[in-house]
Amino acid sequence: MPLRSRTSASLSALAALFIGASLVLTGCSSGTAEAPSAAASEEQSAQERVVQTEQGEITVPAEPQRVVVLNYALAGYLYDLDVPVVATTSEDFDYDPAFSELWGDAPEQHGTEFITWGMDGFDLEAILELEPDLILAGGLGLPNGLATKAYDQLSQIAPTVIVGKDLDTWQQQYSFIAGDVLGRDDDYDRAVAEYDKRVAEVKDAITVPAVPVAVLTVTAEGTPYLLFEDSGLPHTLGELGFTPAPLVEQHSLEPYNPGGDMAELSTEQAGQILADVPALFITGFNSDTTDVATLQQQPIWAGTTAFSTGNAYDLPYWTVRGDYDEAMALLDIIEQQFSCSEAPDSTPHPGGPPARPAPGVGRAGGRRHPAHAPRHSDRRAARRLHDRRRRTARVREPGVRRPRQTDLRVRRRRGLRAAVAAAPRHRVGALGDAAGARLHAPALRPRSP
Numbered sequence: 482m483p484l485r486s487r488t489s490a491s492l493s494a495l496a497a498l499f500i501g502a503s504l505v506l507t508g509c510s511s512g513t514a515e516a517p518s519a520a521a522s523e524e525q526s527a528q529e530r531v532v533q534t535e536q537g538e539i540t541v542p543a544e545p546q547r548v549v550v551l552n553y554a555l556a557g558y559l560y561d562l563d564v565p566v567v568a569t570t571s572e573d574f575d576y577d578p579a580f581s582e583l584w585g586d587a588p589e590q591h592g593t594e595f596i597t598w599g600m601d602g603f604d605l606e607a608i609l610e611l612e613p614d615l616i617l618a619g620g621l622g623l624p625n626g627l628a629t630k631a632y633d634q635l636s637q638i639a640p641t642v643i644v645g646k647d648l649d650t651w652q653q654q655y656s657f658i659a660g661d662v663l664g665r666d667d668d669y670d671r672a673v674a675e676y677d678k679r680v681a682e683v684k685d686a687i688t689v690p691a692v693p694v695a696v697l698t699v700t701a702e703g704t705p706y707l708l709f710e711d712s713g714l715p716h717t718l719g720e721l722g723f724t725p726a727p728l729v730e731q732h733s734l735e736p737y738n739p740g741g742d743m744a745e746l747s748t749e750q751a752g753q754i755l756a757d758v759p760a761l762f763i764t765g766f767n768s769d770t771t772d773v774a775t776l777q778q779q780p781i782w783a784g785t786t787a788f789s790t791g792n793a794y795d796l797p798y799w800t801v802r803g804d805y806d807e808a809m810a811l812l813d814i815i816e817q818q819f820s821c822s823e824a825p826d827s828t829p830h831p832g833g834p835p836a837r838p839a840p841g842v843g844r845a846g847g848r849r850h851p852a853h854a855p856r857h858s859d860r861r862a863a864r865r866l867h868d869r870r871r872r873t874a875r876v877r878e879p880g881v882r883r884p885r886q887t888d889l890r891v892r893r894r895r896g897l898r899a900a901v902a903a904a905p906r907h908r909v910g911a912l913g914d915a916a917g918a919r920l921h922a923p924a925l926r927p928r929s930p
Contacts, residue, residue, distance in 0.1 A: 532642055532661050536632060541640045541662060542614050549596065549608055551618035551628050551635075555644060557804045558658045559617070560587040562668055567611050568594040570603070570624065573767075583806040602627050609638050617662070619643035620654065621742065621802050649712040649742050651804050672805055676812075683812045684721050687819035691759035691792045693726035694718060698743065698801055699763060701770040703779070705746045707734065707754070712742040713802050714811075718762065721815060726758050742802075752781050761787040765798040794818065 532539045550556045550569040559566050566588070571578030578595040580588045587593075594611070597604040600623075608616070616639050618628030625646045628635065635641040642662055648654045652673065659669035696708040696715045708715050710725035719725050728734065732754055734744035746754065755761065763773055773793045776782040787793045800811045 530662070530664055534642055535645055536636075536641075536643060539636075539640055539642055541642060543664060545615040545663075547611065547613045548615045548617055549611055549613040549639070551596065551598070551603055551616065552620040552622075552624035552644075554622075554624075554802060554804060555617055555620045555654065555658070556593075557581065557584060557806050558655050560584045560591075561672070561805060562659060562663065562665060563587075564663065565591045566593050567591065567613060568596045568608070570596050570598045574599045581806075583810065598624075598627070602631050603635075605631070605634055605638070608635070613639040615639055616641040617644070617658070619645060621646055621649060649802075650716050651808050655805050676805070676809065679809060679812050680720050683816045686816050686821060687721065688821050689722045689819065691787075691790070692722070692724040693758065694723045694760040694762060695726045695728055695755060695758045696762045696801075697755075697764070698766045698798065699771045699776070700766040703771070703776075704766075705751050706737065706743040706766060707746055708743045708801065709736070714762070714764070714796070714800050717800075717803070717808055717811060718815075721812075723760070723762075728754055728758070748781055752784070755785050755787070757786050759786060759790075760792040760794070761785070762794050762796050764796045764801055767798065769798050 528543050529540050530543050532541055546565050547567045548559060548564055550559060550566055553570050553572040556566055556569040572581075574597075580593070596607055616635050618635065618641060619625045625643070628641075628643050632641060632643065644654055644657060648657055655672060656666075656669050659672075660666040694715075696718065697705045698708065699705045707728060709729050710716075710719070710727060715725040729744065732750075736743065737745040763771070763776065765771055772795050773788075776793075777788055782788050782793075785793075796811075796814070799807055800814075803811060
C-alpha cells in the first residue's frame, strides 16, 4: 500500500477511535464534558477581540505580538502603544526607507523590517514569511486602495483590519486603533488629554495674524490642491484659532479622487478662489516640493491678498496628514512661528513678504526630522532620548506584557520641544541651500484618496 494511503487509513482509524471514546465519555457524564468546553471558550474569548470594519466583523488577537503595518503613516500609533511591529511599508517607494525619528528606538527594539510595495501592491510573500498575527492596513491615500484590493489575500495570511479612509484626523485613527482594535481606550484618552493641554498652551502663546485661512499643498509642477476644511491639517489649525475659510462649500468643490480630502485647482480657479483669502498655509505635495518664496515669483500668487500682505506661510508636507506625534510636532512649529513675542507683521511689502521665521523652513523632507532644527540637532536630541529610554526600560519577563511607554513618549516629546526651542530662526521661503537640500532628501507619501 502506498505511503499516502497507509497514512490516510491510519488517521481515519485514529479519528474513529477518538469519536467512539468521546461518545462513551459523553454518555457516562455529560456534565463533566461540558464544563471544560465552556472554560476553553471563555479563555479563547479573552484572547480575542471582534472589530467592526467596512469588510465586516474581524476577529483579532487581544494582545497581538507580530503586527505588520501596511501604511507607514499608521505605524506611529502602534509604537506609541508599544505594540510589536515586525514590519511596515516605507514612507514611499521611490527613496531609501528610513524610520521616523519621532519613533525613537522603538523600531530597533521591535526588530521592525520594511515591506516592499509599489503601485502594483504589497510583497505578499514577504508578509507571509513574517508570520504576523495581525495585519493593520488602510488609512489615507494610496495604501488604502492597495489594501482594499488585496484584502482577500491578506486575510488569508492573518486577520486584517483596514482603517477606513473616512477616519481623516489623527484622533479618529488613533481612537479606532487603540480602542476598537486593541481595547486600550485609556491610552487613547491619555494621549488626547496631553494633546488638548498642549493645544491650550499654544493657543495662549500665539497671536493669529489673519483669518480665515486656507491650506494648500502644491506639486513640483505648481498644481495646487485645496485641503478640505474639516480634515487633517485645517482641522488642527482650526483648534488653534486659525478659522478655515469655507471655500469647499462656497465653490462646490469636489475631491480630485472619490472620498479624498483635497480638491485640485486650475490656475484660473486659484486666482479667483484664493484672491481675497486673508492668509494661506503652503505645503509641498508628497514632499517639500515648493515654498512661499518660489510661489511669490508667480503673478497668480503674488496678486493674492495673503501673499501681498505677507500672510502666506510655509509648513512641512507631513503636516497635511499627520498622526499623533506629528500633530504634537506641528503645535511646536506653530508656537515658534506665531508666538506673541514675535507676532508676524501684516504690513504690505511691495517687494515681497516681510522677513520672518517660517514653520517649514530649513526642513525639506520634514517628516523624518520632527524638531524645527538642523538635522544634526535632531540626531543629538534623538540619541539622548534613546539613551534615556534604554536606561529606564524594564526587562520583559516570560508571560508578562511589556509595560506601556506613555511616560517615555512624554519624555520624548519634551526632548523634541527642547530641540525646537534651540533651533535657529529662518526667513520665509528659505528652504535651505543646495547643501541643505542634499542633507534632507525629500520623502514621498503617495496619495490616491
